[in-house]
Amino acid sequence: MTAHPPPPPPFRDPDLPFAKRVDDLLSRLTLDEKIGFLHQFAPAVERLGVAAFRTGQEALHGVAWMGPATVFPQAVGLGATWNEELVRRVGEAVSREARAMRARDERVGLNVWSPTVNLLRHPLWGRNEEGYSEDPRLTSAIATAYTRGLRGDHPVYWRTAPVLKHWLAHNNETDRDTTSSSVRPRVLHEYDLRAFRATVEAGATAGVMPAYNLVNGRPNHVSPYLAEQLRTWTEEDLLVCSDAGAPSNLVDSEHYFDTHEEAVAAALRAGVDSFTDHGTDSSKTTARLAGALARGLLTEADIDTAVRRQLSVRFRLGEFDPDADPHAGERAFDTPEHRALAREAAEQAIVLLENDGLLPLAPDTRIAVVGLLADECKLDWYSGTLIHRTTPLEGIRERFGAERVEFAEGVDRVLLKTSAGTFLRVPPAPAAAEPARGAEAALDPALLAGRTDLPPLTTGAEGTELALADWGEGLLTLRAPDGRYLSVAEDGRVRASADQPGGWIVQETFRLEPHGDGHLLRHVGTGCHVQVAADGVKVAEEDPEVFELVVVERGEEAVARAAARADVVVVVAGNDPHINGRETEDRTTLRLPAQQELLLRAARAANPGTVLALVSAYPYAVDPADLPAVLWTAHGGQAAGTALARVLAGDVSPAGRLPQTWYADDADLPDLLDYDVIGSRQTYLYFEGTPLYPFGHGRSYASFAYGDLTARVSGAAVLVRFTVTNTGEVTADEVPQLYVRAVDPSVPRPRRELVAHRRVSLAPGRTAELSFELPLSAFAFWDVTLGRWRVEPGPYELLAGASSEDVRLRATVTLDGEPAAARPLRERGLDTADYDEQSGTGIVDRDRTSGDAVTAVSGGDGELLFRRCDFGDGVREVSVEVSGEGSVELSLDGGPALASLSPRTPTAGPYDYVTLTAPVTAAVDGVHDVRLRLRGPLRVARVGFSG
Template sequence: MSTDQPPFRDPGLPVRERVDDLLGRLTLDERVAMLHQFAPAVERLGVAAFRTGQEALHGVAWMGPATVFPQAVGLGATWNDELVRRVGEAVGREVRAMRARDPRVGLNVWSPTVNLLRHPLWGRNEEGYSEDPRLTAAIAVAYTRGLRGDHPTRWRTAPVLKHWLAHNNETDRDTSSASVRPRVLHEYELPAFRGPVRAGAVAGVMPAYNLVNGRPNHLSPLLADQLRTWCDHDLVVCSDAGAPSNLADSQAYFADHEEATAAALRAGVDSFTDHGEDSSAVTARVRGALERGLITPADVDAAVRRLLAMRCALGEFDPEPEPDGADGDGGDAAFDTPEHRELAREAAEQAIVLLKNDGLLPLPAGARVAVVGLLANECKLDWYSGALLRRSTPLDGLRERFGADRVTYAEGADRVRLRCADGLLTVPETGPDGDADGTGDPAAAGALDPALLRGRTDLPPLTVSPDPGAAGEFALVDWGGGVLTLRAACGRYLSVADDGLVRASAEQPGGWIVQETFELRPHGAGHLLRHRGTGRYLTVAADGVKVAGDGEEAAVFTVETVERGEDAVAAAAADADAVVVVAGNDPHVNGRETEDRTTLALPPHQDRLWRAARAANPRTALVLTSSYPYAVTDADAALPALLWTAHGGQAAGRALAAVLAGDVAPGGRLPQTWYASDADLPDLLEYDVIGARTTYLYFDGTPLYPFGHGLSYTSFSYGRATAGHDGRTLTVRCAVANTGGVEGDEVVQLYVRAVDVAGPEVPRPHRALAAHRRIRLAPGASQEVEFTVPLAETLGFWDVAHRRWTVAPGTYAVDVGASSADVRATASVRVDGEPPAPRPVVSVRAVDYDEQRGTRLVDLSRERGDAVAPTGPEPGELTFRACDFGAGPAGVAVTAAREEPGAAEVVLRLADGRPLASLTVPSTGDRYAYTTVRASLDDPPSGVHDLRVTLHGPVRLARLGFGDRPIAEAT
């Protein structure tokens, strides 16, 4: 290296030494500017501009055409760590290659999403891997390792995990608070993040919009107390878009933005994603916070140091940061290669789950197949997809595999006309030219991006006509909940541009605010047609059909049905040897970012289609192509075969055809429980999986399909399982053999459960996934599968009584099988040691309860700590199991706060109903102002008992304690 280069340019020096050198050369204003997502260049030092954030969830997103892999939940369904690592590697290489052509492409990738799929109605279910923390962590480790690359110091990309923490609802997502008690935190939420961070391939995390225990995630003390203790390199925390402003705006957690920005910076947020590319608001807030003494330059330096370390690891400050446009790791930047195309096909095949098969599948060679349904000729994208370079729909795949003359098709959309007083809604004949089939020049494939068409105002708007012919017919699809799309005869969807006029201008529904969805609302003898994007009704004006402005009268439409979708489906199905109904969701409609689902039910329109197909031809298979589970109990009972796949990316159709034809035996497994009905679900905001008895870990009912479920075209047998441990590592072995007639994949799943353990009774999972392995076996072949897992992490639980991870001595079962409900071999292990002792009651944090009813967790202070409050006007109750009162304490004290006027009561009694004390908590005037109230015990308990604490009235309970010594202060 040239001697005239400063130390921060020397790749031979340690990263921290290089960063310290560069940091020392920056002015305070330059450092403050780096805190915004769009950090400007420092030209005097030759430091380029830098942007945090590049979406790459299942391919490079928002930057034009790129290889599109299956959705994240589909990658989770592969249960194949090695495959997902290769997908991550391909995405990372495409990021590098695309950046060489376009400097707007960022190397700090905001992927993957490791939020657990706790609730299947979450609108962003497609973005997560699994409801299980260990499977999620394993898939995330694989994906981030691929994104990061194998070079010891140079990172291909810098992955950021989303979204810290307990983020699983779109409803009121920026103001709702997830109540996460310590057991759920340590056993369920944290492991999904901890696994990939410990693996060393994660550059940082993004906090979620929501609050946890009453405190915004962007102020989470766990960023310092947990996250940044898990690895030996600096982790960057990138805010979610607009979230810093939410702290003082929608959340009103602080009185002003300077105070909010300072608090977020002190909590550990390094990069502020706010106000788009305009950094002036953020930098002004930071400077204001400095002037007010809310933060110091050292707080700024801590954040900038972490950001510079990430940029250094990406090679930005090296003398030749991107030789030959590659990433310095063997020159391996690549884009749309044959290998990537093949990998997309392989991933799509491995993500397919066979839910049921009574012999219909695989379809025989030469079969005449009817492929029908709303998604039969679709290759749907989602909000975090790139534009398709190429596409394959189920219809494409089946025609290619069986021959176009052997495959018939019916979409099943209702063909309708919409008549108003002036005539029929009509689409003018002229329209845009362009390659819309995705098979031409990849550079032109961006035409498939609906954003390129929907906003056009040079297309003529819809009009009304007395006799429009085909131009007055529309394909109407009801996606559920009354939400519908209307597609014109030209193949484009009705959409509303900024001028408010309605045009047939969108190749697909899409966009942050979807402009292609409508609702028919009854009105007199007809309907009003409401545009969901604007919330306004359609009207007919001189310049065309448009959304009505203030004071304008809406048009009343009657719907004239030309053809029912189920009639077309039945006609196609009747003459076929087999029928494939492809149903599911459009990822931009009814369940997506900003919008949760309201039901597990398949939309009625699609329910009618599979019923019509089956009535015409019992040899009907239902393929669910969706971002989330459905409750399809009737279909399961009536149809001989069901399959599920997430939206499978560019190779989805070809992959599905290969599985249906038997060229590939299905081997995917469900990454989350499929419940039988909405009645099985907890409230969307119920994050206590233990108390709510939800996910496969605790669900006491019978699911439609269990976690880990998936069938094959072959069969597998399991030999005897053996298990043992050395005090640190649990080792399990089991032989698996293919006893069928075709090659196939088996996902061998290892579960553990407590059978007979010492200590106080603690609710434990029915069984919990400890490890998995996807193996491929030829007919007659066998393989011994060995698992080695850490003993404590696998068998332990969070002991709330003593605030530590504990492995209770006793006997544990080790189950090996094909799903959480299909155990094929069982062994047991014995763990020795001291049993967990009863709970000491000198000082007890209220949050460390064992059970609760009618309470929620709230913030003890703005900075850290948790308290407990009643959920509503009804009393809330906490239960503390196995409390050791010793010889009998003379008194009791509670530390609590009450912001409201008046007083609250905290009543203590034993579980058998024996009263102990009732303490009155006066108003403290502020929710963070705590007081300690004491009472003597006339008849003190002795020995070990369960304690119940009831909260009457608005109160925040921080601690309670028995005895003469003062309880710890509420901090």
């Protein structure tokens, strides 16, 4: 008889539901194997034929860190398109390239860590480039589109498995692993959670990544909101992946737990399923998890829960069904379609901020292209390696003709003279090390900083003229004539070896420090000065060289000469994404760097026909008063230069819209760590000043008329219709925006709030009729009195127009809603974090697992106000749950104190609460405003009342 092979185990059976297959595989794993799965680099289980698996592949605007790939505009640029269908197609292209790249290199992961849905609350945030918008609805719309593209449209198998970053309320790089974002319930639900929620509910998200920071005193990696909010939004098994090093931070920098065993146990129980820590070395993490099990801090059931979530994602990616996986044969990489899409996305991301008629430019225009970014195609930390590239200069020359375009970079050309009278000299690069452009650049190792095989700098009687670019705040780059940037490798030698500044620690930036009659040259990456020694030019902690800076040519003079010879000058200004504002580093000002302002003034003085093209990862405060045209685009990826040239020429009418407010001055900004968008009136939702450019702003080469607005309540929705007509002479896109405003709210509500938008393309004279169905939930706010969403009865104004401030049409609807109720103090008391207003306080953790308390900032004095509190038929006693030391004072309606409570002695620790009681000095009944004054480093969690 012929022996038949045993049937495959159930987890290999594609006809079974994924849940049953996951359970079967889980039952076959040993405890040690399951623990091994919890590190980012999960090992193979050869006895079961299960391959190794890595969580995490960066894919924010193209596949990153894995070599050549199509590079699309930065995320904030994709947000500026206001075009979900376009962004979905970008996500689809990125996921196809991820699959194609994985077919060649198994290091390319399919669990992609993108998009970033943190809201662009504060424009000085260093990672502004990674988010989509300051508005939660626009953010979730763009993020949902991108994740749908990343997932693919197959009903069973996912092309990639996207993970949203970074949960939660994360908007600062300064001390990002130790700072706490104080987020009251209204801000939490109406702002920070909203962007995540809609994207998760759309069903294309595999999970989330917690952020480094703390929220209300508790690290995000042990956030109760993972269970209380995130996992209630979907029935899918979401995978929660830690951020890199964050599990260790719970002990090492945050000191939230005493031992790493306690930390990993708490994170796992809170909902973290994959630990990204210690790079590829999983031994420390697995040892900590095993230790937590041995101490009884975890159970095997806890481990199983996390492993099940990871396996669920792996099954959805088709790992266990290679013959059935429709994406397994994907080979779409750097296709003509992807190149065209990169250009389309770059074009749609361009925002025309000002135009007095100078744009578009005539074909025979003589153009001077000037500025530090004029001949640059910058990459950021999450970019892939460019296969193709166009700079603004290249794009403009191609579009208008090289003979009509003049270039002046605007950098100072300098020589560095040593104290011995010699000059710094850059040796010629070997032929193989010459900087490459195009496809060769993606593979040329000469473009990698940190090389030690290139010759270091020398000194000689004749020096090398260096291009000195000042990026602001004293940060300089120095570049050789052949385009190589001065950089420092691990051996400390100074070489011209980098194509661009970059790296986790940038090695291409320097500072000139006045010293006597000359300057010291400090290398920022190492903190050491440049030294000229017998064995060559290097950085060292002793014997720094004193250089004389010999200026051969001033950048502004070259700009002025070029501008004077042209009909129009295009000043390309902005930032390098690795300098002064990036991951790990917040900006300090909205101002354009001084050298770039100098170049702009020089160009404008020489030629009134000056176009300012800002290419940046974030907003700037610029004065457009005497500029006839201003554009902005995020770093636009591989097609940035072509896209800009086509917009300048009028081949494309610009229709990008600002995804965040551009403020006029630093004084308009709140503190970077103030996360209370309501209380401190942040973003377009609440800002009461005059912005430089408002949220949603963007001009066009066409004009548009809005009309026929109608709005009516129909069941559980409000139906809105209006028309938009192209009254201009060119085909163009318009982005009609619909906002809502509560006319007479009982609590502070947004000045206006985006509820719908649509990007439409219209030929001259054509009209589009737009209709929107708004669920009544779109009009709700988080009622802290009830602890849930509530639609308030009354009139609501609907505002249709071209931006948050350019309102063309208005209509009013009246909603029945749910009437407000006073706070029932005797029945429910007061959770202190549910205040209406506060001053001098912050929200902290009630304990290490759940709940909030409030304390005075820095142990000083603080105040909480609770409006419309119902004392019923009277109370005579008040109680407070407190820890620490200090006092709590209660008063009504601004009157005298009715009760004061203070622990006799400080409690043992911040989580050791005691309940204090005191009689009120007079019987109180009816409805009043309650004011609590906190004095000293006291934590107050709750206030109760009794008759």
